[in-house]
Amino acid sequence: xxxxxxxxxxxxxxxxxxxxxxxxxxxxxxxxxxxxxxxxxxxxxxxxxxxxxxxxxxxxxxxxxxxxxxxxxxxxxxxxxxxxxxxxxxxxxxxxxxxxxxxxxxxxxxxxxxxxxxxxxxxxxxxxxxxxxxxxxxxxxxxxxxxxxxxxxxxxxxxxxxxxxxxxxxxxxxxxxxxxxxxxxxxxxxxxxxxxxxxxxxxxxxxxxxxxxxxxxxxxxxxxxxxxxxxxxxxxxxxxxxxxx
Amino acid sequence: xxxxxxxxxxxxxxxxxxxxxxxxxxxxxxxxxxxxxxxxxxxxxxxxxxxxxxxxxxxxxxxxxxxxxxxxxxxxxxxxxxxxxxxxxxxxxxxxxxxxxxxxxxxxxxxxxxxxxxxxxxxxxxxxxxxxxxxxxxxxxxxxxxxxxxxxxxxxxxxxxxxxxxxxxxxxxxxxxxxxxxxxxxxxxxxxxxxxxxxxxxxxxxxxxxxxxxxxxxxxxxxxxxxxxxxxxxxxxxx
Numbered sequence: 001x002x003x004x005x006x007x008x009x010x011x012x013x014x015x016x017x018x019x020x021x022x023x024x025x026x027x028x029x030x031x032x033x034x035x036x037x038x039x040x041x042x043x044x045x046x047x048x049x050x051x052x053x054x055x056x057x058x059x060x061x062x063x064x065x066x067x068x069x070x071x072x073x074x075x076x077x078x079x080x081x082x083x084x085x086x087x088x089x090x091x092x093x094x095x096x097x098x099x100x101x102x103x104x105x106x107x108x109x110x111x112x113x114x115x116x117x118x119x120x121x122x123x124x125x126x127x128x129x130x131x132x133x134x135x136x137x138x139x140x141x142x143x144x145x146x147x148x149x150x151x152x153x154x155x156x157x158x159x160x161x162x163x164x165x166x167x168x169x170x171x172x173x174x175x176x177x178x179x180x181x182x183x184x185x186x187x188x189x190x191x192x193x194x195x196x197x198x199x200x201x202x203x204x205x206x207x208x209x210x211x212x213x214x215x216x217x218x219x220x221x222x223x224x225x226x227x228x229x230x231x232x233x234x235x236x237x238x239x240x241x242x243x244x245x
Numbered sequence: 246x247x248x249x250x251x252x253x254x255x256x257x258x259x260x261x262x263x264x265x266x267x268x269x270x271x272x273x274x275x276x277x278x279x280x281x282x283x284x285x286x287x288x289x290x291x292x293x294x295x296x297x298x299x300x301x302x303x304x305x306x307x308x309x310x311x312x313x314x315x316x317x318x319x320x321x322x323x324x325x326x327x328x329x330x331x332x333x334x335x336x337x338x339x340x341x342x343x344x345x346x347x348x349x350x351x352x353x354x355x356x357x358x359x360x361x362x363x364x365x366x367x368x369x370x371x372x373x374x375x376x377x378x379x380x381x382x383x384x385x386x387x388x389x390x391x392x393x394x395x396x397x398x399x400x401x402x403x404x405x406x407x408x409x410x411x412x413x414x415x416x417x418x419x420x421x422x423x424x425x426x427x428x429x430x431x432x433x434x435x436x437x438x439x440x441x442x443x444x445x446x447x448x449x450x451x452x453x454x455x456x457x458x459x460x461x462x463x464x465x466x467x468x469x470x471x472x473x474x475x476x477x478x479x480x481x482x483x484x
Contacts, residue, residue: 008346012335019334019371080330084387087296089319090347242314243300245259 005090009098013072014105027068027106031060031114039122050124052178054209055202057118058133059178061107061141062201063169069103069148070161077152086242095240096233099149100142107141108134127211136208139225140201144169146232147197153239172198177206197228247310249274249395249426250295255304257290264290266449267304272428272442274394277421279440280430281473287449288430289327292397295428296324309394320348323388327399329380330387333373337364337383340372341390348391358386361416363409378405385413396420398429402436414439434470445473452480 017023035053042049076082085095111134118124119133126133151168155161175185175193182193193199204221207214250272257265265287272278280288293299294306297314306313309321331340341355359368362382367375372383385401402410414436417427421441429440437443438457445453445460453460453476457469464479466472 004349005347008343012332012339012343015339016332016334079333080326080328081332083298083326084324084330084344085347087298087319087322087324088344088347088391089316089349241300243298245300 002091002094005094006097006101009090009095010101010105013099013102016072017068017102017106023068027064027110028113031064031110032117034060035114035118035122046123049122050209053118053122054124054126054133055178055205057114057124058111058137058140058205058208059173059198059202060114061111061137062144062198063165063173064110064144065103065107065141066144066148066169067162067165068106069099069145070152070155070164071158073099073149073152074155074158074161082240083244086240092237092240096149096237100145100233103145104138104142107138111137111141124209125211126209128208128214132208133205136201136204136222139222139229140205143197143201143225143229143232146229146236149236150232150239153236169198172196175199176202178202197225200224200228247274248272248307249309250428251305251307252291252294253305255291255294255302255306257287257294257299257303258301259290264449265294265302268446268449268451270444270451270454272426272444274426275421275424276441277417277427277429277439278442278444279437280428280444280446281434281437282432282446282452284432286446288432288446289399290449291446292324292399292428292430296322296397298324320391321394323391323393323396325381325384325388325396325398325401327403329372329377329384331372331380331383333380334371336369336371337375337386338368340383341386344387345390350390350392354390354392358389361389362386363412378409381405382413393425395426396428398427400430400432402431402433434473437469437473445476447477447480452476 035056038053039049115130115133119126119130147168151164152161155164175189175196176199182190185193200221204218204225207218248271250270252268252270255265255268256263268291280291282288290299294302295308295313308318311318337359338355341358345355359365362385364379364382364386372380381401388396402413417429421427440457443455443457443460444451460469460472461467464472464475466475
């Protein structure tokens with residue numbers, strides 16, 4: 001592993017995304033528009049908006065980076081650039097870390113703007129401060145990126161890669177407790193929810209956006225998210241093969 | 246001269262069927278060798294074995310005295326795939342800057358290779374807006390960046406206009422003159438005349454390891470395309 005190759009890769013990925021102005025606009029505008037829509041759908045129920053909208057500010061990057069990474073990585077595979085990189089003196093870790101830095105930077109920008117809107121104009125409350133939410137959002141983005149990277153190995157086309165988003169992300173979103181408290185779920189679903197990394201991402205954000213003092217279990221949630229990210233990256237690294245069919 | 250490429254009994258299985266059937270090849274260092282044969286005969290699979298990216302390969306492949314795909318070989322071997330493997334959404338220079346940093350290319354290499362492939366003046370152009378021939382030259386420039394000792398080029402001149410094609414062949418010979426070994430595939434027999442040596446392939450088998458002059462003499466033909474056809478008929482008669 002070398003800092004030079006990691007840095008070069010991160011700069012290259014960011015440069016590619018910067019070229020694509022429309023994608024950048026979508027990355028920023030879509031979560032802001034959805035949050036605003038939610039505010040008006042839940043008008044008059046500000047407690048519900050606080051319960052769902054506030055954690056959602058830190059969960060958007062997970063969903064979006066999952067999608068962006070799986071498509072970017074699939075392109076890297078189908079265009080032959082991944083094969084070219086694999087014939088070069090580049091450690092797989094350099095490539096993964098480069099992607100991680102690039103998408104981490106994007107996530108910080110995205111969640112800062114979404115948080116500015118949510119906790120500013122839309123009146124959400126952040127009793128423990130917005131920086132904590134942005135930091136959790138960046139971690140969630142890395143988790144989304146790592147999972148996206150891993151599943152991209154199982155997609156042969158962009159159509160397939162896009163389908164992985166609802167397949168992998170939506171069940172986790174439904175089971176994490178955001179819409180229905182987990183202890184109100186059927187016991188089987190409750191048990192399953194413990195196995196899904198997104199549950200811990202939501203739990204951390206729920207604690208970070210609720211008025212109660214921060215519990216020590218927040219550290220456990222964060223540790224699980226980090227561990228799941230590392231595990232997904234390790235699995236993703238296994239799918240980067242120097243030799244292919 | 247020691248051999249830059251040596252394969253022995255190289256066999257490859259792809260999707261349950263054998264596509265290379267025990268290929269023995271030896272390529273001398275500092276030469277331009279053409280790998281010719283019809284589309285689908287196994288040229289690309291053979292090249293992928295040489296650069297160490299082909300799975301399910303059995304037999305021996307030795308490159309510059311080391312097993313193919315060895316970590317030490319990565320900076321010493323340049324590979325250009327048939328489809329240009331570059332980032333279409335970046336400019337020529339941005340592509341080369343990135344790969345140059347991975348290869349730890351010396352300062353000035355990027356400008357030099359852009360010049361070598363005849364793209365000076367287009368360095369700022371985004372690859373997606375270029376023609377197929379231009380894109381494949383960007384891909385070639387990437388392989389030249391690391392100043393490799395062995396260049397494996399899969400159909401680098403397809404779709405290029407004749408002037409450009411002859412310029413590239415001049416570049417290939419200039420590189421060989423400096424000791425670089427080049428293995429260049431093509432399905433156009435006219436290009437065979439440009440090579441020092443020829444490897445002729447058909448249906449996963451090496452039919453001949455020869456020179457353009459020898460091939461014409463052996464077959465009694467005056468034209469390389471007809472000579473290749475004679476060779477194929479002869480091998481079929483033997484089988």
